[in-house]
Amino acid sequence: MQAEKTFSGMMRALPPLFRMDEAKGLGRTFKQQWGGGGNTLKIVLKIFTGGQGLLKNLRDLGRVKVGKIVPNWSLAMWEIFDEREAGVDGDRRYSYRELKDRVLKLANALQGLGVQPKDRVATMIYNSMAFLEILNATSLIGAPMPFVNWHLSGEELRKTINLRTPRVFIFDADLLEEVLKIKDGLGGVEHFVVLGGDGPPPQGMLSYEELLEKAPATRPEVNFLASLNPYTGGTTGIPKSSNLYDSLSYALSDLAEAPRETFENFLPYTMRAFSYFYWFGGDRICDPVSRNIRSLIVTPVYHAGTAAGWAPCFMLGATGVFMRKFDAEEFLHLIEAERINWVFVAPTILQRVLALPDEVKKKYWLGSMRSLICAAAPCPPQVKRDINRLFMERGAHGPVFSEYYGSSETAIITILLPEDYEEDERRINSVGKARCGDLGIFVEEEGRWAGPNEIGRVMGRTASTLALRYPGSEDKLHESIRIIDGMEWYDDGLLGYVDEDGFLYLTGRLKEMIISGGVNVYPLEIEGMILRHPAVFDAAVVSMPHPDLGEVPIACVQLHEGKDASADDILAFCREEGLHGYMLPAMVEFFPQLPRHIDGKIIKRELEKLYWKDVERKG
CATH class of the missing domain: 3.30.300.30 (ANL, C-terminal domain)
Structure with a gap:
């Protein structure tokens, strides 16, 4: 059954939705990060009165047509925050006023190149403020943004790009040589845009900065779609494309394809999907100067998990500090220098930090950190303990390590918080409990759900899985979607068990057993x-x-x-x-x-x- 958005359905869904603890926590988070009740009220008013005006916005809302209303969210934030730091990229600092101008220029420039709603604008770039610019611009105009892995090359790179047939391809100047090798095989790409570099781009290509210079900083023809479009499965062949832009946008967009669930049942999953902002402390984190989340973005922006790092910038008005490439000591230096209180990492990053000489680790004050969020691979429990010890020795108020389990297809499912393993130290061996979706352990051989502490296949059910499609390779969907007791579940190929309190312990991948x-x-x-x-x-x-x-x-x-x-x-x-x-x-x-x-x-x-x-x- 697919979701059909109706005003009556929305009215039925909203009362129980707003009674959810996750909704209340998100409300406190937005109020905190937006600078208090006054700013929050201003932003909400601008959402409903901006753009086409109050009457047309209310008319569209009554028809559950929100594609021209939701862009007011971002535009209102940028206007209210104004001189607040939006990002730090090397020696360059960007205010929200500057981000707004550059995003509007880019959105107009892309539309000038012929980009229409649902056309793809692919990127292959290193960590930089340009990522936030492109993400916001493509979201305003409803153009999915495939995140291409800059480690790919040759035929693998060509096939990965062509899987999504982008109309525009934006790539870092340092990757020009690889792009030139496959350019003639990218038949769907009409415009190649070079980001950075010292000289002019090659003939037939465009300069990113020149595009912005020539475009107006005016409101484009908006039609919202949260444009994130990561790939998945890139270590085992040509990656698949994950349509997170549908699942995470459906309630906020007129362009997103409907999930395989009723609208009323789907909305609570959407609320839970975004609740990680609250679970990881967004309702409490407050930098003493900028009064917001300051997130260090260190993992590659093409990786789906990195969204846990940049999403607060996209939705909450956080400050994003970009590391172009990871260096263990520079990681500690930036936490101290930029008062970082939120960061997403993979376990290998923590291992490299812990491997630094003691005299290096002792050079830096790390007391600003509140949420160090780890995922992407299993994190050894001793690494969790040691990283907490390091941060507390260097000034943190308490344990900072948090963790989640999820994937490009599921987004976040379980979350492990410091209070979980402080209450019971055994839980540090787990990846948390289901807080952003549903979780089950299925015993395949016997066709039944597992009991506590019984190993089986890990099944997830989230907003993302209910709308999952794999654009360009739709036939792959049947490999991971299961119908059990009449409900749809996603099988990630993992084995694990859940204890009596609902905490998930992973034991490995089925194919690695x-x-x-x-x-x-x-x-x-x-x-x-x-x-x-x-x-x-x-x-x-x-x-x-x-x-x-x-x-x-x-x-x-x-x-x-x-x-x-x-x-x-x-x-x-x-x-x-x-x-x-x-x-x-x-x-x-x-x-x-x-x-x-x-x-x-x-x-x-x-x-x-x-x-x-x-x-x-x-x-």
């Missing part, structure tokens, strides 16, 4: 044990062939620089920590560096192929 002599072996459990060894920096457990058992686990280990340990040391440590039998690695091998994707996930297929070369693979 090792079946040794008929016994299921979960690599994540072994990796977590090995990572407790003081000499170990990183670890990955993969399968290797065995003549009798079929396959057995092998531990691939990267040591801390300057520390030593032998294979026997690692195995003895595992035994002391309780690993035995099939769970004990059959072998330990050492690597100078384990292959990790930039989002923090270990690329295990590169390790496994070392051991399965010329061997017939398991079923």
Whole structure:
């Protein structure tokens, strides 16, 4: 059943919606981040009176046509905030007044290039303020914005871009050489726009800054669609495109495609999807100078998880501080220098920070931090403890580590907060409880839902999964959507269990599970044990062939620089920590560096192929 937006349906849905704790928390968050009740009232009034005027806005609202009303939200914020810092990009600082002018110019420039609602404007750029400019401009005019991974090259890059057939492709000047190699194979791209660079762009391409210079800073023809369009699955072949612009926009847009759920049932999922602003402390965080969230954006903007870092800038008036490329010491320096109180990271970032010499870590005051949000890959519990210890030693008021589980398809499902593991220290081993969607553990072999502490397949149900489509590869949807007891669930291919209090513990990916002599072996459990060894920096457990058992686990280990340990040391440590039998690695091998994707996930297929070369693979 698809959602049909009607005024009567909206009126029925709103009373229970506003009674939700998540709605109340979001209300407090907007009030806090928008600068109090006075500013909030001004912004709300401008939303309903701006643009086409109060009467036409009310008429459209009565028809549940909001595409020309919602842009007033952003425009009102920018006008009210005015000289508040919108972003910091290297030595350059941008006010909200400047952001507004540049966004309006870009929106008009894109429409001047022929961009229509639902046309794609793809980007392949490093972390910079230009990301917020393009995101806001494309959202105003309803043009999805595919985030292209700048690590891709050649045929893989060409296929990834062509999957979404963008009309405009904006890319960083440092990536020009890669783009030129495939330019002739990008038949759908009408305009190539170069961001940055010292000289003029090549013939047939446009300069980003020149586009802005020639365009007016006036209100464009607006038709709102939150334009975020990340890719997913990029470590295992050509990525798929995730239509988050539909699911997260549906209640706020006339362009978004309807979810596979009634409007009244879908709205609470939308409210829960955005509730992470509140759960991660948005109703309390207040910089002493700018009075808002100040977010350090360090993970690549093409990664879906990075939205947890930039979304407060998009919706709440936060200040975004951009790191073009990650450096562990600079990360600490920027937290101190820019009074950072909110950051999204992958676990590998925390590991690199903790690996810094003590004298470097002690140079920086980190007392401004309130929410350090981690996701994208499993974070070892000891890393969680150690990063809390570092921040509290350097001035933080208490534990700062938070975590979520989600994906490009689901957005956020579970959230782990400091108060969770302060109440019960065992919970630090979990990824939190379902706060932004529904969660279930399904025992596939028996066709039933699991009980507490019983391992099964992790199933999620969120606003994003209910509208998921994979534009350009729609046929892939059936691989992950399941109908169980008449309801639609998303299967992420993960295994885990939920305890009596609803906290989710991940045990690994189904495709990574090792079946040794008929016994299921979960690599994540072994990796977590090995990572407790003081000499170990990183670890990955993969399968290797065995003549009798079929396959057995092998531990691939990267040591801390300057520390030593032998294979026997690692195995003895595992035994002391309780690993035995099939769970004990059959072998330990050492690597100078384990292959990790930039989002923090270990690329295990590169390790496994070392051991399965010329061997017939398991079923």
